[in-house]
Amino acid sequence: MRRWNGWGDDAVSYGVTGEAKAFLEERIGPGTAPRDVSRQEIMAKVPRSRLPGHPLVHEDVWQRVLHSAGQSQGDWIDIRGGTVPAFPDGVAYPESEEDVRTLLTYARQAGVIVIPYGGGTSVVGHLSVPLQDRPVLSVDMSRMKALLELDDTSRLATFQAGVRGPDLEAALNARNYTLGHYPQSFEYSTLGGWVAARSAGQYSLRYGKIERLFAGGRVETPVGRLELPALPATAAGPDLREMVLGSEGRLGVITQAVVRVQPLPEKEVIKAAFFPDAASALAAVRELAQSGLPLGMLRLSLSEETETTLRLSGPNKALDILEKWLALRGAGEGRCLLLYGGIGLAGTVRWVLGEAWAILKKHRGIPVGTPIGRAWHKNRFRLPYIRNELWEMGYAVDTLETAVSWRRVPETVRAVQQALSEGLESEKVHVFTHLSHFYPQGASIYTSYVFRVAPSAAETRERWQRLKRAASAAIVRCGGTISHQHGVGLDHRPYLAAEKGVQGLAMLRSVCRAVDPEEMMNPGKLIAEG
Ligand SMILES: Cc1cc2nc3c(=O)[nH]c(=O)nc-3n(C[C@H](O)[C@H](O)[C@H](O)COP(=O)(O)OP(=O)(O)OC[C@H]3O[C@@H](n4cnc5c(N)ncnc54)[C@H](O)[C@@H]3O)c2cc1C
Incomplete structure (x- = not known):
C-alpha cells in the first residue's frame, strides 16, 4: 500500500546501512527521530x-x-x-x-x-x-488511465491523462513501443502531471523532456474544451501546447494526451567511468553533449555526490578494491562518477559507446565497465525511499534543480552548494550535486541537501525555508532557470518574475483569465492572483 506520510509503497525500504548512518553523523551530527502524528x-x-x-x-x-x-x-x-x-x-x-x-x-x-x-x-x-x-x-485523475488509441503508422499514442508511468509503459510495451519517459517518481506520477509540470525523465538525452513527447491532447477548461491537434509541425501561430505544458492545473484539467512513441530499444547498456576531478569530468560531458553522438543517457555525479554514493553503497569488498584501484589511477578525493548509456539497436549501442569512450579517455576518464551502471538501473526508482528512513532517523532530505548554459555551470554549482552549506548558522548541511540532463548549450544541475530535523515542525520548516531561499536566490543570481523539471508551484513562485519579466507574467495571467475568469483552477500556483 502507498505510504500516506512518506514516499512510495510501504513494503519497500531503502535499507540505510550502519556505515551510511555513521557517514551522515560525521558530516552533520547525530539525528533525533521526530515525533510524527498518527x-x-x-x-x-x-x-x-x-x-x-x-x-x-x-x-x-x-x-x-x-x-x-x-x-x-x-x-x-x-x-x-x-x-x-x-x-x-x-x-x-x-x-x-x-x-x-x-x-x-x-x-x-x-x-x-x-x-x-x-x-x-x-x-x-x-x-x-x-x-x-x-x-x-x-x-x-487515477481512474482515467486507458490507452485510447495507438496509431502505428504515425507512432502516436493517445492516453487518458491520469495514467501512471508503469501502466503507460506496460500498455505500450505490449505493442512493442515505449515512451521512454522515466522520472524518478515514475511509479506514481502521471502523464497529465508530467505535462502540467514539464517533467524530465532519466533518458531525456535519448527521448527528450516531456515537451518533445507531448504531441497534443485535450484540456477541459472552466469555459469549455481546448483541443490540441497532434500535428508533426505547424506554422499556424504560437503553439498552444506550450501554454498547456507547465500550466500546473491553472488552465483546466488535461483529460487526454497524445504522445510520440518509439519502438522498444533492442539494447540498453549503461557504463561507468571515474574522473580525477570535476573540471575534467565537466569538460568530458560537455564534449559528449556537443558531439551529436546519439547517446541514451548521461549522469555525472560531482565529487560530494560520488563520495556520498560510494559511502551509501558500502561497506563491501568490491567497493574497497574499486577505491584502491581508483586511487592508484589518480582518482582519489575529488573524483567524479559518470554513467553513460547507449539505448537503441545493438550495433548502434556498441558503436556509440565506443565513440563516447574515445572522448572520455581524452579527459582522463577511468573505465569501470558495467556493474555500477547495472546497479543504478536496478535501483533507479528505489533511491527516493531513503527519504523515509532518513526522516525517521532525524534527517530531512530535499532537492532542487536548475539549468544554465555551459559557461555558467561551474559557478552555479559552487554558488548553490555554498548557499546551502552555509545556509544555517548553527547547523551543518550535507550538500551534493549531479548533472543529469544535457544539451549542446548547457545542462541541468540537481542538488540534494540533508539537514537535521528540529524538535518542532515549525523549526524544521524555518530551517528548510532558509535553505530554500538561499539556494533559489543563488540560482537567480547565476542566471539559471528556477526549475528545469520540477515546475513552479508555490515554492518557486517568488522567483518566476526574474525569468519571465513583468510583461511575461502579465501574458501568463491573461491566458489563465481567458479560460478561468473566476480563478477557480489551482489558484496561487505558478503565478499570484490579481
Ligand atoms: C521521489 C520523486 C522523484 C521525482 N523525480 C522527478 C524526475 O526525475 N523528473 C521530474 O521531472 N520530476 C520528478 N519529480 C517531480 C514530480 O514527479 C513531477 O513534477 C511530476 O511531473 C508530477 O506528476 P504527478 O502526476 O504526480 O502530478 P501531481 O503532483 O499530482 O501534480 C503536479 C501539478 O500538475 C497538475 N496536474 C496533474 N495532473 C493534471 C491534469 N491531468 N490536468 C491538469 N493539471 C494536472 C496539478 O494540479 C499540479 O499543479 C519527482 C518527485 C518525487 C517525489
Missing part, C-alpha cells in the same frame, strides 16, 4: 466539508487527508508534523471527460476551487490547498 491525529484536524453535495464528490475524511499535500519538503513537514494548513473539502474521481466537464460546471456554479491531482508527486507545493473562503475540490 493517522487518527491528522484525521481529527480535518474540518467539516463546505461543499454542496454531488454524486461525483466524496467527503470521506481519509481521502481528504490523502489529497492535502504532495511531496515537497514543506508538504512532508506538514503531514508528518500534523501542521497541514488546509484540507480539500472533497475529492472526485472522474472516469470520463464528461465527468470532468460535469465537475467543472458544478464547481463554477457553486464557487468551488478545483485542484487537478495526478500522482501527488509534486515537489514544489503544486497541490497545497489554499486557505480561502471558497471550498476546495481535489480532482483525482
Whole structure:
C-alpha cells in the first residue's frame, strides 16, 4: 500500500546501512527521530466539508487527508508534523471527460476551487490547498488511465491523462513501443502531471523532456474544451501546447494526451567511468553533449555526490578494491562518477559507446565497465525511499534543480552548494550535486541537501525555508532557470518574475483569465492572483 506520510509503497525500504548512518553523523551530527502524528491525529484536524453535495464528490475524511499535500519538503513537514494548513473539502474521481466537464460546471456554479491531482508527486507545493473562503475540490485523475488509441503508422499514442508511468509503459510495451519517459517518481506520477509540470525523465538525452513527447491532447477548461491537434509541425501561430505544458492545473484539467512513441530499444547498456576531478569530468560531458553522438543517457555525479554514493553503497569488498584501484589511477578525493548509456539497436549501442569512450579517455576518464551502471538501473526508482528512513532517523532530505548554459555551470554549482552549506548558522548541511540532463548549450544541475530535523515542525520548516531561499536566490543570481523539471508551484513562485519579466507574467495571467475568469483552477500556483 502507498505510504500516506512518506514516499512510495510501504513494503519497500531503502535499507540505510550502519556505515551510511555513521557517514551522515560525521558530516552533520547525530539525528533525533521526530515525533510524527498518527493517522487518527491528522484525521481529527480535518474540518467539516463546505461543499454542496454531488454524486461525483466524496467527503470521506481519509481521502481528504490523502489529497492535502504532495511531496515537497514543506508538504512532508506538514503531514508528518500534523501542521497541514488546509484540507480539500472533497475529492472526485472522474472516469470520463464528461465527468470532468460535469465537475467543472458544478464547481463554477457553486464557487468551488478545483485542484487537478495526478500522482501527488509534486515537489514544489503544486497541490497545497489554499486557505480561502471558497471550498476546495481535489480532482483525482487515477481512474482515467486507458490507452485510447495507438496509431502505428504515425507512432502516436493517445492516453487518458491520469495514467501512471508503469501502466503507460506496460500498455505500450505490449505493442512493442515505449515512451521512454522515466522520472524518478515514475511509479506514481502521471502523464497529465508530467505535462502540467514539464517533467524530465532519466533518458531525456535519448527521448527528450516531456515537451518533445507531448504531441497534443485535450484540456477541459472552466469555459469549455481546448483541443490540441497532434500535428508533426505547424506554422499556424504560437503553439498552444506550450501554454498547456507547465500550466500546473491553472488552465483546466488535461483529460487526454497524445504522445510520440518509439519502438522498444533492442539494447540498453549503461557504463561507468571515474574522473580525477570535476573540471575534467565537466569538460568530458560537455564534449559528449556537443558531439551529436546519439547517446541514451548521461549522469555525472560531482565529487560530494560520488563520495556520498560510494559511502551509501558500502561497506563491501568490491567497493574497497574499486577505491584502491581508483586511487592508484589518480582518482582519489575529488573524483567524479559518470554513467553513460547507449539505448537503441545493438550495433548502434556498441558503436556509440565506443565513440563516447574515445572522448572520455581524452579527459582522463577511468573505465569501470558495467556493474555500477547495472546497479543504478536496478535501483533507479528505489533511491527516493531513503527519504523515509532518513526522516525517521532525524534527517530531512530535499532537492532542487536548475539549468544554465555551459559557461555558467561551474559557478552555479559552487554558488548553490555554498548557499546551502552555509545556509544555517548553527547547523551543518550535507550538500551534493549531479548533472543529469544535457544539451549542446548547457545542462541541468540537481542538488540534494540533508539537514537535521528540529524538535518542532515549525523549526524544521524555518530551517528548510532558509535553505530554500538561499539556494533559489543563488540560482537567480547565476542566471539559471528556477526549475528545469520540477515546475513552479508555490515554492518557486517568488522567483518566476526574474525569468519571465513583468510583461511575461502579465501574458501568463491573461491566458489563465481567458479560460478561468473566476480563478477557480489551482489558484496561487505558478503565478499570484490579481
Ligand atoms: C521521489 C520523486 C522523484 C521525482 N523525480 C522527478 C524526475 O526525475 N523528473 C521530474 O521531472 N520530476 C520528478 N519529480 C517531480 C514530480 O514527479 C513531477 O513534477 C511530476 O511531473 C508530477 O506528476 P504527478 O502526476 O504526480 O502530478 P501531481 O503532483 O499530482 O501534480 C503536479 C501539478 O500538475 C497538475 N496536474 C496533474 N495532473 C493534471 C491534469 N491531468 N490536468 C491538469 N493539471 C494536472 C496539478 O494540479 C499540479 O499543479 C519527482 C518527485 C518525487 C517525489
